[in-house]
Amino acid sequence: MDGLNPELMRGSLELMVLSVLSDGSKYGYLIQQSLRDASDELVELKAGTLYPILHKLETKKMVRCRWDDSTGRRRKWYELTAAGKKQLKVRVDEWQAYVECLRRVLGPLADPSSMPA
Amino acid sequence: MDGLNPELMRGSLELMVLSVLSDGSKYGYLIQQSLRDASDELVELKAGTLYPILHKLETKKMVRCRWDDSTGRRRKWYELTAAGKKQLKVRVDEWQAYVECLRRVLGPLADPSSMPA
DNA sequence: GTCGATAGATTGCGGGGCTATGCATCGTGA
DNA sequence: TCACGATGCATAGCCCCGCAATCTATCGAC
Known part of the structure; x- marks a missing residue:
């Protein structure tokens, strides 16, 4: 994580991942970037955080995945x-x-009106 | 916790405790009830959760506390x-x-407008 | 040919909430 | 009168989760 309090993030990471997958299937690295972009650089999901979440979602049948070996770079695409x-x-x-x-x-x-400059 | 997703709560519990203490000092049990009331019964902070938070806040000098033994029932009052x-x-x-x-x-x-009944 | 970015994955730790438990007091009602 | 539930504070241990660290491998650039 980055500019935000990491403690607050706990518990909503899975929601964020589900959310970025809602506009089309993506592979892990792409999910990281989508989240980074969507959050204005505030959420930098680490690989060690993301992959366990994806595996858990897979186990729970929330996502389905497919290896793409057509390029040299192996990619695992995740779909809701x-x-x-x-x-x-x-x-x-x-x-x-x-x-x-x-x-x-x-x-x-x-209430923002109670927060003076 | 109760009607809400407990995972989401993690990380904001300390904020909630600080918040209920912001309108005057309270003792532990009162804090539990204030939070329960303020949250419409949605947040039922367990004693095993609350007291460690209070001790931590005390260690960090965020709250100051005072025992009240004037009644038979010992109470520890916390103040921001x-x-x-x-x-x-x-x-x-x-x-x-x-x-x-x-x-x-x-x-x-x-966006609530995208959530049909 | 080496380095950084891309790509996937696992291990182990540390932190934090909760269950369980313990102790003590007070009010109520049987 | 005395048992039980509500009040009140506290700790121990479990469990889950995020993350740093680490590993493997490919690709483009210099």
């Missing part, structure tokens, strides 16, 4: 399954419930 | 220090940067 797409929706809902909950807990602290 | 209040502001900013970042990563998925 139907279950994965469904799971993504669930996770997005959970995320939004969580954000809403935190907003309530923080109360006025979360 | 100046450093704690500052830390809370920092954490809130980090939280908002994180939410903003996730919104970017999720893209249209985070």
